[in-house]
Structure formats: C-alpha cells, structure tokens
Amino acid sequence: MPASERPADAVRLVDALAGHPVVVFDLDGVIVDSNELKVDCVREVFAQYPPELVEEFTAEFRRTFGRSRRDHFAAFHAAGARRGLAGPDPQEFHDRYAGAYAALLAQRYRRAPLCAHAGELIAELSARGLPLHVATGTLTAEAVGVLDAAGLLGAFDSVLGxxxxxxxxxxxxxxxxxxxxxxxxxxxxxxxxxxAADAAGTDFVLVTRYGFFPPEQVLHDRSGRAARFVTDLDPRGPVRELATAGGRP
Incomplete structure (x- = not known):
C-alpha cells in the first residue's frame, strides 16, 4: 500500500454507506461507465473547430467533469469568442452545440454499460431499505432514461439533474x-x-476506477474532512483514506 494511503479501519463500502440515512450517487463514472463516451461526443460536436481549441476544452471538460452542461458549453463559447471563432450570442451557441451533443447522447447513452458492481451495490443498499438518490450534471430526463434502460430507476427515491x-x-x-x-x-x-459535497456539508466517498485523475489530486485540501475512496462499487471492497489529506496524520 502506498505511504499516502491507509485503510479506514477496513470498513467495507456497503457498510460505510449503510451508516448514512441518505445515500446520493453521482451518475457518470459511478453508476454508468460513460465518462469517455461523453468526451468522445464533445470532440465530435466541436470537430469543425481547431484541434488545439478542442483539446484545450476537453482537458477542461475532464478537469471539471460533473459541472452542468450549460457551464461547460459556456466555457467553450467564451474560449472560441476570444479567438474570433464563435459568434457573440452565447444562447445561440448553446442551443446549436448543446442540441447536437444531446442528439449524440440520445443515440449512445442508454447503451453505456454499468460501472463495475454498480447494480450489485445498489440492489444491496435498496434491500436494506436505505433511501437512495442520484444527483448528476447530466440533464434529468437523460439520467432517468439511462437508469431506466439499466433497470435501476426504481431503486432511487429521486433523480436530480x-x-x-x-x-x-x-x-x-x-x-x-x-x-x-x-x-x-x-x-x-x-x-x-x-x-459540491463540501458546499452542502455532506460526507463524500470517491470512486477512482473511471475518473480522470488520481485521488491525491481530487481529494486535496478538504479542510480536515476525511478523504475516503474506493476503486469501484464492490460492496465488499475496502474503503481507503488518504493519510495526508485534510490535515490528517
């Protein structure tokens, strides 16, 4: 085990989550293996723009994954407008390109596979009677559709996009x-x-398998909060903790 990690008293993921009266899941990269699918859709939507601008945007897209779609596309519009490559109207830009992106997702999103052990963990938590929710940067209707296609929608009390x-x-x-x-x-x-978790004051567990960055980068500077992470949603997988995060020893 790397020196920067330590076991969180060897707690299993299912038990760590079941210790909370309310469990909220992000969607992409946690329940649905769709992170790279969305990056590919972004590249395709903006293929007419210079490759260096598209790669600059996709790097930022990865860095801020989980932000709202409107915020992502507003950032691309601003970068394009600074270079004289996008028109002055951000709403027109958003309607055109976010619409094209949504059309690609409509073709591909529901076919995205589940992340490892996602169905197993959700079924076990649901069987224990825990209230489960989804909070995602994906639009609500799209999130509902992909969960329904995966047969998981009924496990959640709410899906908020x-x-x-x-x-x-x-x-x-x-x-x-x-x-x-x-x-x-x-x-x-x-x-x-x-x-988002820190702003709302909730606990947080990071899933690393499908993310774009290592836990040391994602969980840094948490103001004394526990920096816990797991590889995937294996219910019996161990919860680990960064030993140096948040000022902890």
Missing part, C-alpha cells in the same frame, strides 16, 4: 429527506463532486 448545480441538488435531497447534511453521503468521481 444538471439543470441546477449539484450542491443545490444535494440541498434539495436533504430537504426532501428531512435529513441533516451530516446524515448524507455523496458517492462521486470528480473534483466537482467533492466541492
């Missing part, structure tokens, strides 16, 4: 559940998920 920031979605889930922030845990795979 990227029409609003994820931290706000977590707040809505807490309000709906009548739960305090400390009662909930978000299972995510990106720095944006960490920031």
């Amino acid at each position: 990227g029409e609003e920031p994820k931290s706000r979605r977590l707040g809505q889930i807490l309000e709906y559940s009548g739960a305090a922030p400390a009662d909930a845990v978000l299972v995510g795979d990106s720095r944006q998920d960490v920031l």
